[in-house]
Each structure stands twice: as C-alpha cells, then as structure tokens.
Amino acid sequence: MSAAAHRRLTTDSWESLLHSQVSMMRELHKEPLFKEVGSREYDVLFSLSKCPTGWLRLNELNDNVLLTQPSISRMVDRLEDRGLIQRKTVEEDRRGVLVGLTEAGAELQKKVGRAHVQHIMEIMENALTDDEMGTLLALTGKLRRSILER
Numbered sequence: 001m002s003a004a005a006h007r008r009l010t011t012d013s014w015e016s017l018l019h020s021q022v023s024m025m026r027e028l029h030k031e032p033l034f035k036e037v038g039s040r041e042y043d044v045l046f047s048l049s050k051c052p053t054g055w056l057r058l059n060e061l062n063d064n065v066l067l068t069q070p071s072i073s074r075m076v077d078r079l080e081d082r083g084l085i086q087r088k089t090v091e092e093d094r095r096g097v098l099v100g101l102t103e104a105g106a107e108l109q110k111k112v113g114r115a116h117v118q119h120i121m122e123i124m125e126n127a128l129t130d131d132e133m134g135t136l137l138a139l140t141g142k143l144r145r146s147i148l149e150r
Helices: 003-028 039-050 058-064 069-081 103-127 130-148
Strands: 055-057 085-090 093-101
Touching: 003 103, 039 055, 039 058, 039 069, 039 085, 039 093, 039 103, 055 058, 058 069, 058 093, 069 085, 093 103
Parallel strands: none
Antiparallel strands: 055 093, 085 093
C-alpha cells in the first residue's frame, strides 16, 4: 500500500470511528431519563458506581470522565447540591477529598443505567453480530492500550 493510501485509510478509519461514536451518543441522548440527569452527570454517577471502595478522589474521577478539572469540580458541586453524591476528607491526607454516591445517587444511577443499557443493546444488536462486537471490543482495547503505552 502506498504511503498516501495508508494515510487515507488511517484518517478514514479514525473519522469513521469518531462519527459512529457521535451518532451513537446522539441516539442515546434521546433517552427520556437523561432529562432527569444529564449524560455527563450520569457519567460521573456511573464512574462512582464502578469504584470498588465506593469513593474516588476528584483527580481519579477526572481520569474516568471526559471533562476538564474545573468542569468536574462544578459538576460535583451540582450533584452534591442535588443530594446524589457526597464528599469526605481523605483520612491520611486532610487536603484530599473523596467523592461517593449517596443512596439517592446510587438509586438514580441504577434506574438510568438499566434504561441506558437497554438502549445500547437495541442499537448494538441491530447493527452487529456477537462476533463483530467481540472484534470491535478487541480493536478499541488495542487502541486504548497503544495510547497508554506511549
């Protein structure tokens, strides 16, 4: 393959991946429950729900969501005001702050999560076979690992 053809294939592949993600997210944002909690807010609740200890430092939370540090701080303030998350001081480092779900936050995350997963399944199962989903998972994992190894 020529260098020009390789460059074109690379950029076309990237654009296809990006456009697929944008199309999926637009479709998923139509979910009525995202009126109750925004998709970025849900992303924070979901990240906290996956944490084994139930608590994450703000910088760890920032590693799991697509928001800037100032945006995360404001989002945490809003979610705390709504009673969906809580903060506590890190025992060994009084300057550190941990955030975790409240009972209401955990309930809302589960409620929205169930509908969200169902919607994801409808989209994915309509477009891809199980083998194709496995291939997609392997390929996207390979991309993420290559970034981490840089």
